[in-house]
Amino acid sequence: MCPKSRQTRVHVVNPGARLKLYDTSQALAHIAGKALPTLRDEGLHPDDLLNDKEAGDVLGIDASTVRAYAATGYLDSGTQRHGRTWWPRHAVEARREAGDQRQYNPGPQPGNPRNRVPRPRHDPRISEIADLTRRSQATSTEIAQRYQVSTRTAQKLLAAAHRHSTS
Template sequence: MNPNSGQDGEHGEDVLLTAEQAADILGIGASTLRAYAARGEAPSGRKIGRKRRWTLREIEHHRDHPPSANPARTGRPPGARDTRRRRPTARGSLAARRAAELAGRLADGDTVTTEQIMSTYGVTERTAQRLLKRARSSG
């Protein structure tokens, strides 16, 4: 049986396809096919050794009869991270507001230490150092 032939095997069994071959038939990427299969949105295929293979029959059936769109499943899949950069709100970022407050205290002649910032804002030492540096550079 030749998986690239596109024909049924000698004994009527279905042709086995790699993820790349199956994805090409569906018009998607191989990693997308694997993700859809893991979520149950595409045929799961069969494990042969350490490799997963799909039958030509199940891929063609999925292509010709796609699952109906589920209105409850819109947007990113569960667990996906939003990598877009966020714009600061109209009031500015929390760090900017805290740095401005610290800059005001420094301008009034107060001595502000990293330890005070850590206890006041509940931040790590590194964050406190960054806030103090930002306050000193803006004031």
């Protein structure tokens, strides 16, 4: 029993290492003061959940790289349990067996300047505004109301129309 509370808990047997999870029979044996029964060691199971450090050990990379791989979709995003992200062993081993495929991405890469929509070379409103100014004196307020733009944008359109009509 803990001196300050009436709760009983299993003490950490491996400080600094991965948190050990105990089954019911082990916890009850500890509370009763008996030796902990050993669990069957069935080896590595494909459904074992690995934290970022353990997944990094399997992949041969740092834990921060595992998190970056998950964020970019290069590795399965994992599952959230108890405030931490865990990756199934089979997903991590599949990533390891697939080899390095970061250079292959069938879609457009985020941030690539080639993905931008090309800006129009010529704004069709400029020709219309140039025709308006030839016929009558158009003000930026009239242009702003007609095209539903700000006054500053209307001023820029008028300046572009003036350059267009003089060239």
